[in-house]
Amino acid sequence: MKLSQRVQTITPSYTIGISTKVKALKSEGKSIIDLSIGEPDFFTPEKAKLEGIDAIARNESKYDMVPGLMALRKAIVNKLKTENGVDYEVTDIVVSSGAKHAITNTLLAILDPGDEVIVPKPYWTSYPEMIKLCGGIPVLVDTKIENQFKLTLEELKNAVTPKTKMLLINNPSNPTGAVYTKSELEPLVNLCIEKDLFILADEIYERICYTDDFTSIASISPEAKAITVVINGLSKSVAMTGWRIGYTASSPEIAKAISTIQGHLVSHPSIVSQWAGAAALTDCLDDMTQMVSEYKLRRDLLVETLRKIDHVTFIQPDGAFYLFMDLSYYKDKFNAEDSLSLQICDDLLTQYDLAVVPGIAFGNDHCIRLSYATELSLVQEGLSRIKTYLSQL
Template identity: 60%
Template sequence: MLSAKLKNITPSFTIGISTKVQQLKQQGIDIISLSIGEPDFLTPAAAKEKAIEAICQNKTKYDAAAGLGDLRKAIQNKLFHENNISYDVDEIVVSSGAKHAITNALMAILDPGDEVIIPKPFWVSYPEMVKLVGGTPLLLDTKKENQFKVVPQEIENVLTHRTKMIFITNPSNPTGVVYTKDELEAIASLCLKHGIYILADEIYEKICYTDSFTSIASLSASIKSITITVNGLSKSAAMTGWRIGYTATNKELAKAIASIQGHLVSHPSTISQWASVAALTECQTEMREMVKIYKERRDIAVEALNRIDGLSFIHPQGAFYIFIDISSFKNKIKWNESFSIAFSNQLLEEAQVAVVPGIAFGMDDFIRISYACDTKDLIEGINRIQTFIQNYSR
């Protein structure tokens, strides 16, 4: 007697892989996991201390549905000083992670059957989120020669009268590419022309190795009015379990999102919110150090992968992933419905390395590895991949 909508929902590939890895490790098997999208760093001390202080001071009661005033003010300052976007505090809503922030926005905007353009490759949950709130995901093919960045003409080709929104993930999960200001302006101008919302998922914004990062909402006042900026603390401050994300939008949409959240969850944990105040105001040094180490790991991984014949990949400019083209091995691996799943399963069974199959991101000729792990494990994992590849190249 379950809801009919669940028939069209695909279980999370990443959670399934993590479960399998845990089971194998419990059996004593030496698994190197390059699959998880979670920082291996600890939450900065100041954030933890702020949470303890909040508990000791009994800051444990209900608060505003849109989030603590102190935290929204800290987010407002962050967006102004780091992203060059001026938001009022009442245009910011704090949610239980970026996933929740995105879902709130979708619920506030979509009517049944409304379409959302999702460029491929996409983060695994986007299509399922759209379907769960009654929308229709339009999966848009992009080109490898463009680093899988969507371009205006590709958007124009799939637009219909039901199109309400497009997802732009910057930096990208799974590719790690970063859009330039000019590329974003071209996309945003098209969205303005057609009256389409831009959901700008910028959760990896701080993990960026280019000289500059452009937030879409900073481009102009008119573009800001159609942009839903989504961010959070999970990746930048290694606070995945604290579950704090947020949206910054126009006032009408922010009010709607806060109303939805008020009915569904009231607000995120007050303790997590106080920790996030400290993360945003006191932990910049720790955040920069994390990014420095991610970049060092990125360089190590890229150098090692470049030595493996038969593989190619998108050079990552941000986040902590590498999206690897494995299509040259399609005739060397037995597979039925999904090549990337078969490849990933054999890699796990024969080389004890866990990766995410590209089909999870809508691209079956790829796998994704993460370098949010110990450098020694990263090197060992890539060495095992190389040995696995060599065995199938003979």
């Protein structure tokens, strides 16, 4: 008996492989500095936790509406209007079990078998696999470090074919931390409008932004809003990773399709999590602001340190909580037939007890990614070990 063809096309997760190695080394008694995980080191704010506890006490444990609790969807509508300048109706919002689920719902609602989705490189590791699982074909487009790894109009034009159905943009970016400006987004959006392409705008990191001019794609114009599905959630902005609350904001037609799909596959996310999420959006703004301030402090200190390491190229992250380091200078030190980033990351883990993610997981084998969503002293020590390692190559 054979498994499905779709499973055979999926690439195993590099990050899971790293996590497995880290666990094995820790079981041997080694102390590993783990900078591979994209998870906030903060805890869920108290008001959100208390609302979750209260929801349990109120016996909020029955089925509810497939697209999400009315209280949470109203809070999302208000957030999108006040923070992002986009007006949606409550019926345009579908709450899902995390942003991954929101993306999958969207791909299932829009793609037919063989449809192409343009994905700029470097990309979050799961995008191509999610597209393939939903019957689409990921078209991975190279970007340049001199453009902060942001897609340009010319690069987009060259990637569009008669089979193109969608452009996927992650803003701010995982793994680079790059943030598109409005002037950079507008020509991309206008081409998508001209070519009748959907835009999947993954804005899960939009609150962790160190500039004052974050632009949500749907806010650019009514025409942009009509073709865009905004993906967001509470995992990164409110440190609610395990609560699994994400959402889409889209046109009524797309929202209805997403809700129908979700209704058949999973119904709705945990009711308790949704009540906690509503409290997070309405009562925990100060907590979110404090988290972002701490991330920015870490970013500033780490960038200063990174600039002192020879032969390392990087872009200053304007959002998210990652540093994406280009180590292509050292490629001649390794076997050209093997993966540069995998070799470096394996050396760092086995020789220096440091876990980071190889850039090959994001479509760029010259880079490694480390997360500063952890204690500052640990990240600084991690950079110190990288510097020591590179100096010995």
